[in-house]
Amino acid sequence: MPRAIDFHVHLxxxxxxxxxxGPYAKAAERYFRTEVRLKDIEQIAADYAEQDIIGVLLAWDAETATGLPPLGNDYIATIVNRYPDQFIGFASVDPHKGRAAIKEIERAVKELGLAGAKFHPGVQAFYPNDPQFYPLMEKIQELRIPALFHTGTNGLGAGTPGGMGIKLDYTRPIYLDTLAADFPDLIIIGAHPSWPWHEEMIAIMQHKTNVYNDLSGWVPKRIPQELLKVAATRLQDRFLFGSDYPFITPQRWFKDFDTLNYFTPEVRDKLLWKNAQKLLAHTRVAQMEFSSAVQAS
Structure with a gap:
């Protein structure tokens, strides 16, 4: 098995x-106090292979709210097909695109082989529990893939007047609670420690077993202790490692994580790869069933 499965990788x-x-990148670099050096795909794959980490690559489509072109699902799928042992791909669709978004998420899973859906409600400017987007959520539930939602504060637009128009209220985890209740067969992952609403995330996870949390975007020493403690104890089966590469590298995340005394070796393995492995195995079974159904038809 790999050293880890990084559930939150940008390119x-x-x-x-x-x-x-585009214009959001510089604000994010200031927020994370880092300068992102551009790399080609070969370099990124080599970095992850050297560290023995499987990366979950995230597509991105916030075209309606930002006017910026997407990082398309075909782009991510091409990389995954080129490095199938190194990467897994999550699709992105712009929920404001309605029927086109529904068709695209189905194509991304059934034809491109992507294994999840990624949303950023703050940048995409939508509430996950808004009924107008429920047909899209119904399709994702039908496809049996997890849906990953950014939660908590936002590095994009941070430290600028008006936050570059991004509204933090969209990313409160409480809206995922409604979604989880209305779609009990949908696996929902709240991305990042959800600060300043991390206690909301804990309450939701305690109440609804179809909700998970990835700990990306924060180095462990900055993650609220309440969250780390439940990740090490009663909710240990539903937390996932994620880095938020390239803004935080896996090396930087591990440097902090290795100093924590919360986690037993068994729970450490769950957080770093076992929980992700189980979650993604569910998705791959669904994909195999789709493939068999297509062949039978």
């Missing part, structure tokens, strides 16, 4: 940093 490529993120 430090020209296509993502300069085209898709």
């Amino acid at each position: 430090p490529t020209t296509e993502f940093m300069q085209v898709t993120l």
